[in-house]
Amino acid sequence: xxxxxxxxxxxxxxxxxxxxxxxxxxxxxxxxxxxxxxxxxxxxxxxxxxxxxxxxxxxxxxxxxxxxxxxxxxxxxxxxxxxxxxxxxxxxxxxxxxxxxxxxxxxxxxxxxxxxxxxxxxxxxxxxxxxxxxxxxxxxxxxxxxxxxxxxxxxxxxxxxxxxxxxxxxxxxxxxxxxxxxxxxxxxxxxxxxxxxxxxxxxxxxxxxxxxxxxxxxxxxxxxxxxxxxxxxxxxxxxxxxxxxxxxxxxxxxxxxxxxxxxxxxxxxxxxxxxxxxxxx
Amino acid sequence: xxxxxxxxxxxxxxxxxxxxxxxxxxxxxxxxxxxxxxxxxxxxxxxxxxxxxxxxxxxxxxxxxxxxxxxxxxxxxxxxxxxxxxxxxxxxxxxxxxxxxxxxxxxxxxxxxxxxxxxxxxxxxxxxxxxxxxxxxxxxxxxxxxxxxxxxxxxxxxxxxxxxxxxxxxxxxxxxxxxxxxxxxxxxxxxxxxxxxxxxxxxxxxxxxxxxxxxxxxxxxxxxxxxxxxxxxxxxxxxxxxxxxxxxxxxxxxxxxxxxxxxxxxxxxxxxxxxxxxxxxxxxxxxxxxxxxxxxxxxxxxxxxxxxxxxxxxxxxxxxxxxxxx
Numbered sequence: 219x220x221x222x223x224x225x226x227x228x229x230x231x232x233x234x235x236x237x238x239x240x241x242x243x244x245x246x247x248x249x250x251x252x253x254x255x256x257x258x259x260x261x262x263x264x265x266x267x268x269x270x271x272x273x274x275x276x277x278x279x280x281x282x283x284x285x286x287x288x289x290x291x292x293x294x295x296x297x298x299x300x301x302x303x304x305x306x307x308x309x310x311x312x313x314x315x316x317x318x319x320x321x322x323x324x325x326x327x328x329x330x331x332x333x334x335x336x337x338x339x340x341x342x343x344x345x346x347x348x349x350x351x352x353x354x355x356x357x358x359x360x361x362x363x364x365x366x367x368x369x370x371x372x373x374x375x376x377x378x379x380x381x382x383x384x385x386x387x388x389x390x391x392x393x394x395x396x397x398x399x400x401x402x403x404x405x406x407x408x409x410x411x412x413x414x415x416x417x418x419x420x421x422x423x424x425x426x427x428x429x430x431x432x433x434x435x436x437x438x439x440x441x442x443x444x445x446x447x448x449x450x451x452x453x454x455x456x457x458x459x460x461x462x463x464x465x466x467x468x469x470x471x472x473x474x475x476x477x478x479x480x481x482x483x484x485x486x487x488x489x490x491x492x493x494x495x496x497x498x499x
Numbered sequence: 500x501x502x503x504x505x506x507x508x509x510x511x512x513x514x515x516x517x518x519x520x521x522x523x524x525x526x527x528x529x530x531x532x533x534x535x536x537x538x539x540x541x542x543x544x545x546x547x548x549x550x551x552x553x554x555x556x557x558x559x560x561x562x563x564x565x566x567x568x569x570x571x572x573x574x575x576x577x578x579x580x581x582x583x584x585x586x587x588x589x590x591x592x593x594x595x596x597x598x599x600x601x602x603x604x605x606x607x608x609x610x611x612x613x614x615x616x617x618x619x620x621x622x623x624x625x626x627x628x629x630x631x632x633x634x635x636x637x638x639x640x641x642x643x644x645x646x647x648x649x650x651x652x653x654x655x656x657x658x659x660x661x662x663x664x665x666x667x668x669x670x671x672x673x674x675x676x677x678x679x680x681x682x683x684x685x686x687x688x689x690x691x692x693x694x695x696x697x698x699x700x701x702x703x704x705x706x707x708x709x710x711x712x713x714x715x716x717x718x719x720x721x722x723x724x725x726x727x728x729x730x731x732x733x734x735x736x737x738x739x740x741x742x743x744x745x746x747x748x749x750x751x752x753x754x755x756x757x758x759x760x761x762x763x764x765x766x767x768x769x770x771x772x773x774x775x776x777x778x779x780x781x782x783x784x785x786x787x788x789x790x791x792x793x794x795x796x797x798x799x800x801x802x803x804x805x806x807x808x809x810x811x812x813x814x815x816x817x818x819x820x821x822x823x824x825x
Binding site (some may be wrong): 234264265272285302338343344359360361362365367369373374375376378384392393394416466473475477478480482483488489491492493495496497 | 521541542548575632633634635643644645648663665666667670671672674678679680681685696700703770791792793795797798803804808809811812815
């Protein structure tokens with residue numbers, strides 16, 4: 219079956235060819251590399267010849283607490299004690315700083331001060347991109363030649379991403395954005411636009427507007443690791459585009475499968491409690 | 500250089516494959532010519548992939564003893580569209596014309612076209628329907644924006660009846676437009692490959708396992724949490740808000756019957772709810788032009804907060820005031 223992106227012929231024998239090529243490279247590193255293939259990746263490929271990203275993945279960091287470098291901090295809910303405290307982290311922002319415009323920097327600080335009432339995660343709202351990627355939950359990539367589906371355990375969020383050029387401007391603002399994917403060699407590039415202004419990037423109040431544009435890059439490092447990068451652009455909030463990056467790790471458990479974190483039922487009392495019929499009077 | 504050799508090799512393979520494919524599909528007899536064979540995925544399985552819809556005007560059940568088409572048999576059964584339930588709209592508009600011929604009912608077994616509900620199930624349903632304004636827990640999981648459940652997620656409602664199916668070796672994935680749920684179904688014909696989750700782990704949508712019976716994908720789902728409902732939209736009339744217990748065993752069958760059609764069948768076995776297993780059958784129709792958009796639900800569930808629950812509290816207030824002679 220011809221590969222749509224590179225025009226190379228790629229059916230299962232190509233896998234064997236790739237293995238041989240890998241072997242040759244190992245023997246003679248200077249002997250040359252495939253045009254479209256990263257020299258580092260020797261993991262499995264799909265029938266269409268692309269790196270096989272099918273599987274269950276998860277970040278292993280504290281970006282969900284704060285994208286920037288941060289020390290450990292006490293819990294926002296006293297009763298949670300150490301179990302609710304923020305773990306320290308090195309941060310995932312290239313250059314460590316997020317280039318907020320001055321008024322936006324003030325809003326981020328205000329968001330952080332009102333985290334428990336203002337963070338959409340507390341209400342189990344859809345997480346947006348890139349936050350869905352590094353929440354402390356697994357997500358599954360389902361890779362076909364025409365579509366890449368990303369299914370997130372948190373809130374059953376999902377994205378069905380056509381592997382195609384963007385056909386039209388986003389038709390409506392959405393929580394998870396309007397995404398199109400393409401392959402850049404062995405890197406899956408996902409272009410996301412059409413966001414609403416209601417999601418955050420982390421629990422530290424980092425935010426964006428409806429002008430957000432995210433370009434994600436999923437570069438396989440091996441069978442079991444992907445380097446994830448997201449370039450974040452939003453001229454209403456930031457002075458320039460900025461970038462986060464982190465590895466994602468494959469769940470290796472033999473019985474790994476996405477479970478449910480349908481958190482709506484965990485926030486109904488919080489959101490609707492005062493509207494429940496009072497019977498015991 | 501190696502690329503060229505590979506290309507030759509692949510070319511020869513392609514010729515061989517094309518030859519064998521032609522041999523397979525060449526009709527042996529005129530009768531065989533009529534038999535349509537589903538296309539295959541790269542790993543040789545029937546290809547169910549695509550975007551499918553089921554805008555369908557067929558009543559869920561045949562008319563009951565009461566007579567009129569789809570009319571409830573008792574007064575309490577009229578409650579599915581109780582004003583203020585936040586669900587009336589499901590009956591009022593559909594955003595697409597029906598695409599398939601109307602049948603007598605979606606329920607095809609038993610032959611009566613009626614679900615043999617137990618008195619317990621009817622009582623549970625009636626209690627929930629008369630208390631929808633008291634608390635979220637009496638509403639269907641769909642109104643709560645948790646899930647439409649399995650199999651209910653594929654029972655057509657008035658709108659957003661879109662489903663995308665993707666396949667990779669060893670799994671079939673169904674993306675349900677409503678509540679943006681991706682259902683990953685491990686598929687294997689070796690029973691020991693992926694046993695069901697332990698009985699102690701239960702989910703809203705259960706734990707599905709698939710296998711192929713000929714060209715039919717058969718999916719068995721168990722491990723339900725007992726908090727869902729067997730059907731959630733007003734279009735399911737008498738069945739809406741009927742509970743689904745932890746013991747429910749759901750067997751779905753997906754069969755490609757033509758270039759643009761999948762026959763979907765589901766058998767629901769839940770003895771506390773219905774006296775015998777019952778079956779629903781309906782076609783799914785391919786619609787490549789159908790675009791699945793994000794089904795934002797919980798994020799803007801204003802009807803639920805303001806009309807269903809908020810409206811309920813306003814009624815309480817009015818009743819209290821009336822009681823005080825105000």
